[in-house]
Amino acid sequence: MKTTLFLLTSLAGAAIAAPAMTDRITPEEIAARQKSAPAVALVQPVAGAEAKVARPGEQSLIKQSDILSDGNNWTLVPKGAVLHIPAALSNRVGAKPVGTLLSWIDFLTVNRGWLFTEEVTFDQAAGKTPIPPSRHDFWKKNGKVIVAVHLGGPISVRTEPTTPVASIQ
Amino acid sequence: MKTYLLLGTLLCSHAHAAGEGFVNFIRQQQKTTGVVWSMPVVPVGNGPSQLPLEQDGALFQLWTIEQATAKDHLLDQKLVGAYLPSAAISIRTLDPYSAVPRTRADQPFTVTFNVSGLLSGAGLPEASTRVLLEHHIANYKGAQKSIPAAQALSGTPLSSSYLIANGTSEQTFAVTNLKAADATLATGEEHFVIHALGDDSAEQTQLATAHVQVWPVASGTIQGIAPGERVRFHAPALTVNLNDLYPRSNTWIQVYKGGPQLNTAGTRVTGSVLILDQDRSDSRMLTVSDYDTALTDDGTYTMELLTETPFGIDRLHHVTFVVDRKLEIRAQLGGVDAQ
Numbered sequence: 001m002k003t004t005l006f007l008l009t010s011l012a013g014a015a016i017a018a019p020a021m022t023d024r025i026t027p028e029e030i031a032a033r034q035k036s037a038p039a040v041a042l043v044q045p046v047a048g049a050e051a052k053v054a055r056p057g058e059q060s061l062i063k064q065s066d067i068l069s070d071g072n073n074w075t076l077v078p079k080g081a082v083l084h085i086p087a088a089l090s091n092r093v094g095a096k097p098v099g100t101l102l103s104w105i106d107f108l109t110v111n112r113g114w115l116f117t118e119e120v121t122f123d124q125a126a127g128k129t130p131i132p133p134s135r136h137d138f139w140k141k142n143g144k145v146i147v148a149v150h151l152g153g154p155i156s157v158r159t160e161p162t163t164p165v166a167s168i169q
Numbered sequence: 170m171k172t173y174l175l176l177g178t179l180l181c182s183h184a185h186a187a188g189e190g191f192v193n194f195i196r197q198q199q200k201t202t203g204v205v206w207s208m209p210v211v212p213v214g215n216g217p218s219q220l221p222l223e224q225d226g227a228l229f230q231l232w233t234i235e236q237a238t239a240k241d242h243l244l245d246q247k248l249v250g251a252y253l254p255s256a257a258i259s260i261r262t263l264d265p266y267s268a269v270p271r272t273r274a275d276q277p278f279t280v281t282f283n284v285s286g287l288l289s290g291a292g293l294p295e296a297s298t299r300v301l302l303e304h305h306i307a308n309y310k311g312a313q314k315s316i317p318a319a320q321a322l323s324g325t326p327l328s329s330s331y332l333i334a335n336g337t338s339e340q341t342f343a344v345t346n347l348k349a350a351d352a353t354l355a356t357g358e359e360h361f362v363i364h365a366l367g368d369d370s371a372e373q374t375q376l377a378t379a380h381v382q383v384w385p386v387a388s389g390t391i392q393g394i395a396p397g398e399r400v401r402f403h404a405p406a407l408t409v410n411l412n413d414l415y416p417r418s419n420t421w422i423q424v425y426k427g428g429p430q431l432n433t434a435g436t437r438v439t440g441s442v443l444i445l446d447q448d449r450s451d452s453r454m455l456t457v458s459d460y461d462t463a464l465t466d467d468g469t470y471t472m473e474l475l476t477e478t479p480f481g482i483d484r485l486h487h488v489t490f491v492v493d494r495k496l497e498i499r500a501q502l503g504g505v506d507a508q
Contacts, residue, residue, distance in 0.1 A: 020432065020481050020482070021431050021432045021475065021481070021482040021483070021484055022431065022481060022482070022483060022484065023431070023483070023484050024353070024386060024387070024388060024483050024484065024485050025275045025353060025386055025483075026353070027351050027352040027353055029275075030274065030275050030344050030352040030353060031352060033275065033343045033344050034343055034344050036343065058319050058320075059230075059243055059319060060241055061194060061196070061230075061232040061234065061241040061243070062234070062239070062241050064196075064205070076194070077207060078196065078205035078206070078207055079205070080205070081205075081207075097239040100236065101192045101234055101236050101239065102192070103192055103193075103194075104207060104209070105209060122204070125202075125204045125206075126199070126202040126204050127202070128202075150206055151209075152209050153206055153207045153208050153209050154206075154207045155204065155205065155206045155207070156203075156204055156205040156206075158202065158203065158204065
């Protein structure tokens with residue numbers, strides 16, 4: 001605790017004190033600073049006992065998403081969030097990111113004419129509860145691109161069940 | 170059970186980094202069911218996750234996409250779960266810049282770790298009693314000013330250690346840990362990450378991460394006037410070479426009468442002042458002339474090249490010379506005798 005308090009005081013003091021002028025520091029002086037104040041030692045892992053951790057590899061939000069575009073603006077939603085695409089609007093989904101990128105809400109606001117949102121429950125998104133067939137019929141009649149949302153945010157919808165269906169022998 | 174995870178920390182720490190020209194997205198990936206939810210995002214603020222907390226937890230990722238290039242950047246990610254410890258990391262430097270913690274190669278910084286949810290007692294699985302802290306370093310190459318997190322965290326860490334107690338702990342570093350042939354020129358990022366100890370099936374174990382940018386110590390020279398030079402009439406034009414100026418810095422030349430003495434207030438030379446307020450260090454070259462008005466009398470003068478940063482004022486170069494404008498008329502009186 002004392003160390004912490006001292007550190008805070010010294011950092012704050014340095015920040016508000018009138019700046020002092022010094023000659024440019026040398027590499028040797030940096031090495032001396034490092035040697036005089038080594039970092040606090042923490043508990044080291046046992047040699048050879050490598051901890052099992054998983055580091056995030058190369059990831060891409062765009063590759064994990066479906067792109068929606070009206071020709072001038074674009075946005076992206078999780079893959080699996082687009083529930084229905086009328087043939088006449090197929091060029092609006094999966095397009096290249098060209099034009100101005102908008103947030104989902106802004107994109108939806110300017111493209112209400114051809115976009116429709118289907119509010120789904122989490123269980124429906126997880127594939128635990130099916131979306132009623134009546135909704136599928138509605139989407140076909142509606143003639144718009146249908147995007148699944150949960151509380152206003154686009155959400156992926158699993159079409160296959162999350163647990164294997166038991167079969168009766 | 171809902172995850173009332175306060176995403177404010179995530180957003181506040183990076184919203185400025187992803188400012189104008191960028192659009193932010195927060196994705197929540199449910200690890201058990203694979204459901205992906207794109208949370209509605211405001212530039213700054215808090216919001217609870219509205220999805221149920223599954224047994225394997227959920228991965229929250231903060232992304233930004235650059236408008237001009239349509240390139241996506243993963244700014245931060247955090248794994249949260251009912252049976253996982255939780256962790257947070259913050260970094261404090263002497264630079265008040267708020268978009269991202271940043272410092273200079275010769276300056277100290279402090280990393281604060283906060284861990285909760287660890288259990289203690291005999292017979293508990295290791296994953297519930299400790300978390301792994303890793304410290305990674307990555308040098309900038311060329312004009313680089315940021316390194317993707319996945320790249321920075323992909324190599325062997327500089328150090329690894331366990332945090333075995335709930336609560337807050339701190340580590341202070343007197344200077345950067347980046348490696349460089351000349352330690353004053355070290356530049357890059359230091360990343361700190363806390364991992365849950367996963368099993369073989371875990372794809373992500375990152376509970377918290379933070380990084381600090383490190384910029385080099387500036388250097389510079391005044392060319393055009395040599396030590397001990399005598400200035401007779403017009404002062405010579407100067408070429409000022411400035412290297413690795415700190416992103417937020419004021420740099421200028423001052424002149425005062427007398428020999429070199431640190432902390433002496435002098436006259437700022439017109440045309441020599443350079444103000445930077447940007448997101449990376451910079452190198453410039455200035456030409457300065459017509460500064461005779463700063464050399465009022467004959468005598469010895471010192472000219473200093475100074476740069477002021479959040480860490481103080483550094484004298485990068487100085488030269489002492491003599492002003493001698495006395496006119497000496499050598500004449501001889503003589504007479505001519507009339508014959």
